[in-house]
Amino acid sequence: MFLLWRNFWRTRAAAVKIPLSSRQASSQRSSRTGGCLTQSRRSSGSRYNVPPSAEFVARVSGIPTMAKLPYQETADGLDAAFVGVPIDTGTSNRPGARFGPRQIRVESALLRAYNSGTRAAPYECLMVADIGDINVNVYDLKDTCKRIREAYRKILATGCIPLTMGGDHTIAYPILQAVAEKYGPVGLVHVDAHADTSDVVLGEKIGHGTPFRRCVEEGLLDCQRVVQIGLRGSGYSADSYEWSRAQGFRVVQVEECWFKSLTPLMTEVRAQMGRGPVYLSFDIDALDPGFAPGTGTPEIAGLTPIQGVEIIRGCRGLNLVGCDLVEVSPPYDTTGNTALTGANLLFEMLCVLPKMKYY
Numbered sequence: 001m002f003l004l005w006r007n008f009w010r011t012r013a014a015a016v017k018i019p020l021s022s023r024q025a026s027s028q029r030s031s032r033t034g035g036c037l038t039q040s041r042r043s044s045g046s047r048y049n050v051p052p053s054a055e056f057v058a059r060v061s062g063i064p065t066m067a068k069l070p071y072q073e074t075a076d077g078l079d080a081a082f083v084g085v086p087i088d089t090g091t092s093n094r095p096g097a098r099f100g101p102r103q104i105r106v107e108s109a110l111l112r113a114y115n116s117g118t119r120a121a122p123y124e125c126l127m128v129a130d131i132g133d134i135n136v137n138v139y140d141l142k143d144t145c146k147r148i149r150e151a152y153r154k155i156l157a158t159g160c161i162p163l164t165m166g167g168d169h170t171i172a173y174p175i176l177q178a179v180a181e182k183y184g185p186v187g188l189v190h191v192d193a194h195a196d197t198s199d200v201v202l203g204e205k206i207g208h209g210t211p212f213r214r215c216v217e218e219g220l221l222d223c224q225r226v227v228q229i230g231l232r233g234s235g236y237s238a239d240s241y242e243w244s245r246a247q248g249f250r251v252v253q254v255e256e257c258w259f260k261s262l263t264p265l266m267t268e269v270r271a272q273m274g275r276g277p278v279y280l281s282f283d284i285d286a287l288d289p290g291f292a293p294g295t296g297t298p299e300i301a302g303l304t305p306i307q308g309v310e311i312i313r314g315c316r317g318l319n320l321v322g323c324d325l326v327e328v329s330p331p332y333d334t335t336g337n338t339a340l341t342g343a344n345l346l347f348e349m350l351c352v353l354p355k356m357k358y359y
């Protein structure tokens, strides 16, 4: 009866343009349009954050957050959080990845709420938000690493799974320091054109070519449960991946991936990872630069976006404790398509997190 009465007055108010009280107006906006001026993100009545649908709210409207989710300051109360780490101080070649999180957020306005391929419904089972960017120090990479490590400690302490938008690949090192502090040595699915296992570059231990060497040295990885997929490009010696193999990593060079579905590979990877905690680190340069030119160290003959999606979907069932998508460098792809690809890959990551609901 109340509903009938309310609807009557709403209809009447709309028809004769009776000014509504601000409370009524806001309620009407929420229920009819999924949020309008205020971009009410919880308009569906769901207990979870649900991004406003582009069926009712123009995609191009609003302040760009990842997937048009609400922004909140901390990870409190969240099952998963999108977080940006805007640095490129660790890049060895073309810079620009500091603008990655920002452009990924802008392009992510195209994302919708359901995964049509896997029937995942992330916003019906997980509380997700965008918690902004780590306050990095663009003048000091070591200080930036410290800031990242401390920020991720706090994020992980809440029980939330971070979905990170890079930033160059240096960031995986301090993130994994915080992750291993909580979970112990983790398995790693590392998708990349490069192994990122150099020891020292130009005299420096910290950079985007060294994070996984540092992780091994500090015992952050369960080396028997590490796989590196998509590696390629010219090297400094004939066997560029000798060090990785010597640690116990499985190395899947790109030649093993050419012309194939990677779904069978991922069956093996899931067996390798077992039930323990796993971190997924996806460097956009794993994809062929024809698909993802907006990155700092592109290598030809890379993975297709289809293979990238197969890898991420193949992580379904793993005990994922964190994921990142790094090295999107907007200045090298002004179309935004690399960032859009990155946004979609991050959505795919969200859709394979533990406790996901699938229809």
Ligand SMILES: [Mn+2]
Pocket (backbone or CB within 6 Å): 169, 192, 193, 194, 196, 208, 283, 327
């Ligand atoms: Mn990398």
